[in-house]
Amino acid sequence: xxxVTQMEGPVTxxxxxxxxxxxxxxATGYPSxxxxxxxxxxxxxxxxxxxxxxxxxxxxxxxxTYRKETTSFHLEKGxxxxxxxxxxxxxxxxxxxxxxxxxxxTRLSIRP
Amino acid sequence: xxxxxxxxxxxxxxxxxxxxxxxxxxMNHEYMSWYRxxxxxxxxxxxxxxxxGITDQGEVPNGYNVSRSTTEDFPLRLLSAAPSQTSVYFCAxxxxxxxxxxxxxxxxxxxxxxx
Numbered sequence: 001x002x003x004v005t006q007m008e009g010p011v012t013x014x015x016x017x018x019x020x021x022x023x024x025x026x027a028t029g030y031p032s033x034x035x036x037x038x039x040x041x042x043x044x045x046x047x048x049x050x051x052x053x054x055x056x057x058x059x060x061x062x063x064x065t066y067r068k069e070t071t072s073f074h075l076e077k078g079x080x081x082x083x084x085x086x087x088x089x090x091x092x093x094x095x096x097x098x099x100x101x102x103x104x105x106t107r108l109s110i111r112p
Numbered sequence: 113x114x115x116x117x118x119x120x121x122x123x124x125x126x127x128x129x130x131x132x133x134x135x136x137x138x139m140n141h142e143y144m145s146w147y148r149x150x151x152x153x154x155x156x157x158x159x160x161x162x163x164x165g166i167t168d169q170g171e172v173p174n175g176y177n178v179s180r181s182t183t184e185d186f187p188l189r190l191l192s193a194a195p196s197q198t199s200v201y202f203c204a205x206x207x208x209x210x211x212x213x214x215x216x217x218x219x220x221x222x223x224x225x226x227x
Binding site for chain 2: 036
């Protein structure tokens, strides 16, 4: 079945550092891939998405590229801010699936 | 446009009590889902629905019931609360596959404590 594996946290970085959170997936066909962010005390919000191979999703300085050859969708940001502190979830949805499969989440903390 | 709304925001129950968590969406989405979020375990799907009158079980359905009589509403019922159901519950909705926007929209969550 479909599954998502993402890097375990917590991840702690200094402000302006480069961020990578790894995400790999297992799926048949051509799933859509997502990154969601959860700020403290809130629900999940869509951060970015990609719906086909080689697509790059981007938002708020974050980027992720859909790599079918490596079944990966790593999240990157060139210079993190304290306000980026949150939990990040990688997720996938199969082409005809009614369910979204989530990774276990990665907690990111940014030090001033 | 309210999006996905959930009530209540917080709830404390005693073991054995029953209650219903409410979820509503105003985006005319066909798909709705309930998740629970526990520390270190990410999101786990409880039940989901692909349209009014149609529901199915997710990975952790035991102890929970759902129904979907309208497109807008998808309540989650705890029949006899147990301490293991202490969690944060999220409702989500999405358009059906094949539409241009495919992502799920989440409600703000209900924090439930069972003593």
